[in-house]
Amino acid sequence: MECTINWVPASGMAFVAETGSGHLLTMDGAPEGGGRNLAPRPMETLLAGAGACTAYDVVLILKRGRHEVSGCQLKVTSERAATDPKVFTKIHLHFIVSGRKLPVAAVERAIALSHEKYCSATIMLGRTADVTTGYEIVEL
The missing domain is CATH 2.20.25 (N-terminal domain of TfIIb)
Known part of the structure; x- marks a missing residue:
């Protein structure tokens, strides 16, 4: 890359x-x-990229499991160190997964696989931040 x-x-x-x-x-x-607030901050794009990486994994894992997933929203909250380098110290990933008859176990497994094995971005950020997850399932 x-x-x-x-x-x-x-x-x-x-x-x-x-x-x-x-x-x-x-x-x-x-x-x-010295900026003009015309676009996201670099650290915001880093956080957004990590969120998209793990959401991508969760959707792909559910689809491969032939589950009827139709939506995935991820709300990411974070905290950063007070002094330089102001690394992320806490990141919480809250998934809102929607679909038809999505088994709780399948959603939990998809999130765990992304968190523990597949999402290079959140795993890398986990070296400085405590990364936690949560979820909701919305039946459509």
């Missing part, structure tokens, strides 16, 4: 990343750090 990041000087502290797959991602800093 690779990525090229370019600073956009005219914007203050905004950066545009071009991913190895050819997609663009814009990030910006807070006004107090």
Whole structure:
């Protein structure tokens, strides 16, 4: 995997990343750090990427198990260290999985497999943060 990041000087502290797959991602800093609040902060994109990584796993595991999953929302909350480096110290992943007749055991297993084995992003962040999970199942 690779990525090229370019600073956009005219914007203050905004950066545009071009991913190895050819997609663009814009990030910006807070006004107090010279940014203009035009895009998500880099640490927000890190958290969003980790959330998408684990949600992807959960949906894929449920689909492969032939479960009728039709929705997956992930609410991520976090805390960061007070001093530099301000690493994540706590991350909570709350899954809201919807579908028809989704077995509790299947949802729990999908979340556990992602958390313990498949999601490289949350497993990596788990080296500095206490990563916890929770879930709700919505019957459709």
